[in-house]
Every structure is written in structure tokens, then in C-alpha cells.
Amino acid sequence: MTVICGPPIMIRFTLPVFFDLGFSKENIITSLEMRMKCGIGKCGRCNVGSKYVCKDGPVFSLAELDKLTKSINLPLSLRR
Numbered sequence: 001m002t003v004i005c006g007p008p009i010m011i012r013f014t015l016p017v018f019f020d021l022g023f024s025k026e027n028i029i030t031s032l033e034m035r036m037k038c039g040i041g042k043c044g045r046c047n048v049g050s051k052y053v054c055k056d057g058p059v060f061s062l063a064e065l066d067k068l069t070k071s072i073n074l075p076l077s078l079r080r
């Protein structure tokens with residue numbers, strides 16, 4: 001298992017390295033705290049699909065994010 005935390009651009013360029021090393025999406029963990037504003041589930045700014053980052057996260061596996069983002073387009077594409 002590996003954890004990626006940092007600016008979206010860093011995550012974007014780090015993911016291919018982890019895939020090349022053989023990590024599966026279930027074993028790559030990242031945090032989306034940068035999407036949060038109020039942090040208490042009131043503003044609705046942090047939702048990703050049906051989840052609120054502030055209440056359901058902020059840590060998700062890449063496999064979870066893949067399912068959540070199928071219907072939306074995050075600025076940072078975490079799909080491969």
C-alpha cells in the first residue's frame with residue numbers, strides 16, 4: 001500500500017510511477033482535503049459524486065475515487 005499526499009500536479013505525475021511499480025488502485029491512497037471549504041458538511045463544496053470529502057474522507061483509495069468520479073470530471077483526473 002502507498003499514500004500520495006500533496007499538490008494535484010504532483011499526484012498526477014506520481015501515479016504513473018506507482019502503477020509502473022505494480023500498485024493497484026485499491027492500494028493507492030490519496031487525500032482530497034484541498035476540495036474542502038467549511039469542513040463540517042454545510043457548504044456542499046467538497047462533494048465528489050455521492051460523497052462529501054469532509055464527512056466521508058478526506059482519504060480515499062484510488063479505486064473508490066474511480067467509482068465516485070465516473071459521472072463527474074474532477075480537475076485532476078485520477079483515472080488511468
Ligand code: FES
Pocket residue numbers: 035036037038039040041042043044045046047052053054055
Ligand atoms: S467542506 Fe463544506 S460540505 Fe464539505
